[in-house]
Amino acid sequence: MEDEIKLMKQRKELELQSIQLSENQKMLEDKLKTIEQLKQELLKQQNKFTEMEIVGYDTIKSQNEVFKAEISNLQK
Structure with missing residues (x-):
């Protein structure tokens, strides 16, 4: 019985982590x-x-x- 509870808790934690990972991936x-x-x-x-x-x-x-052309014309 204790093992079942432990496994259920682990499953819930994994589900929560999976949801968080999906949200992080979308972000x-x-x-x-x-x-x-x-x-x-x-x-x-x-x-x-x-x-x-x-x-x-x-x-x-x-x-x-x-400008070069104008200068050239002015110098002439």
């Missing part, structure tokens, strides 16, 4: 999903920033050429 999966979404958003923002840098560089480069 971790939700966090992983959020992290993946943030990662995708970060990559998207990095791509936009890179495009802005390239456009900015090209603009500065063309302005530099214009």
Whole structure:
């Protein structure tokens, strides 16, 4: 009889642990999903920033050429 009670207690404990593990797994999966979404958003923002840098560089480069031409004209 004592062994039966002990086994029942162990079974209950295992059931509770199983429930807790399932809850923890769901929580971790939700966090992983959020992290993946943030990662995708970060990559998207990095791509936009890179495009802005390239456009900015090209603009500065063309302005530099214009300024060089103006300086050359002024020196003549």
